[in-house]
Amino acid sequence: MVTGGVTKFAKAHPAMDFRLMVRRAYDYALKGIPNLTRDRIDGSRISYFSDHFTRQLKASSMVQDYLGLNPKGSVRIEWGGATGGECFQAAYEAVASGRMDVCLAAGFETMSRVETWKGNEFIALASDTNFDFPLGGFYTGYYALMVQRHIYEYLRRTKFAHIPDEREAQRLATAEGSRIMALVSVKNHQNALHNPYAQYPKPLTVDQVLQSEMISYPLVREMICTMSDGAAVAILCDERRAREFTDRPIRITGVGTGTDTMRLADRPFGKVPLLPTERASDYANLDYPGIHSFRAGRAAGIEAYRMAGITDPRRELDFVELHDAYASSEIQTYEDLGLCRYGEGYDFAERGDPFMSNIQYPFPTPNAGALPVNPSGGLIACGHPVGATGLMQAVFAFWQLQGRIAKHFGNKTLQIPNAHRGAIHSHAGTGSAVTVSILERGYRP
Secondary structure: OOEEEEOOOEOOOOOOOHHHHHHHHHHHHHOOOOOOOHHHOOEEEEEOOOHHHHOOOOHHHHHHHHOOOOOOEEEEEOEOEOHHHHHHHHHHHHHHOOOOOEEEEEEEEEHHHOOHHHHHHHHHOOOOOOOOHHHOOOHHHHHHHHHHHHHHHHHHOOOOOOOOOHHHHHHHHHHHHHHHHHHHHHHHHHHHHHOOOOOOOOOOOHHHHHOOOEEEOOEEHHHEOOOOEEEEEEEEEOHHHHHHHOOOOEEEEEEEEEEOOOOHHHOOEEOOOOOOOOOHHHHOOOOEEOOOOOHHHHHHHHHHHHHHOOOOHHHHOOEEEOOOOEHHHHHHHHHHOOOOOOOOHHHHHHHOOOOOOOOOOOOOOOOOOOOOEOOOOHHHHHOOOHHHHHHHHHHHHHHHHHOOHHHHHOOOOOOOOOOOEEEEEEEEOOOOEEEEEEEEEOOOO
16 A cells, blocks of 8 residues: 545535545545556545435446546445445455556545435345344444343353342443443544544543433443545555555555354354464353354454464554444454453453553553554544545554654654554444455565
């Protein structure tokens, strides 16, 4: 990867349609790289989630035209919430296969064109419309269900196992889980205070999070990402051209994808796919994955780690930008990606491992900086214009690894010192499709 650009994610961009948003991100990406001109780009991969939001079929063709890239080849990418992440990997594959030397990955969404209730209906169409959708299958309800089971497996059965009354034990466990989810929400919103591209940067306390509007128990408004308008682009090329375009290229050393059933009820129980640092005996009594863990995330992580030569992601990654559509799913994904063992996600967050070491949060974070997760603010604070989100993660990871956060953000607060390797993670549906990509510094500082 040699460059990238992002528009500010916002509730609405009424002055820009989807073509202009992509063009703004594209122009930013090319600014300052004189050798990388439009004629050097061999083709594109363009992503957006829903034709319903744009009210336009073949919107990707209109972006291709607006960027002046006709008659070069282009492919539209759609994979639910993982659309942007899959677009990034599709561009990688176009270059790695030799089909292209330089490929543009561009993504966007214009979700403000519809009312929130209608947008939630469109998003819910990414569930099984023959079964889940007629039963009222909006996603916040699904994630509330999944985190309740996660809390039962990993808090009720451990910290609250001594309480004989099942209802009281689950109530206390849920309160504890909600408190820790609130820590994650505070982290991401506070990180975003230093990210000018973020939609909802704000200082919060745990109490303010917990007292925000209940959406689907136990998930409250401040634990949930929002619909957004925005665009992002990344330009990938082969190594020879990368050296021509920039003195700070970033290598993509691993890519992985995983899948699972659309219907939650169809998910089986079986053995945990193990990372090199894990043993089968670690999970002898775990019903996996059920609805409390994302098997697709574990599969995508294993594939990407194997390709990148990573055996212990907790020690070998410097940061992770992951798909935190909900604070609950961020905690679940810590475990799926092997940042901690299954069952340790709540402790991982409470110790402060995924927090930034140089930011003062309104509670103790004794292990802050161990492995920062979502230094950008994640989806919860940045917003989630679906087709752009995974590419936004790629661009922010790219700037981190180049050591140029200060240049693009206007301050260096979110710069992780000497970051060498990071991971980006996109997630669709209730975990039915996941991508993981590993990016590494491709130059000597």
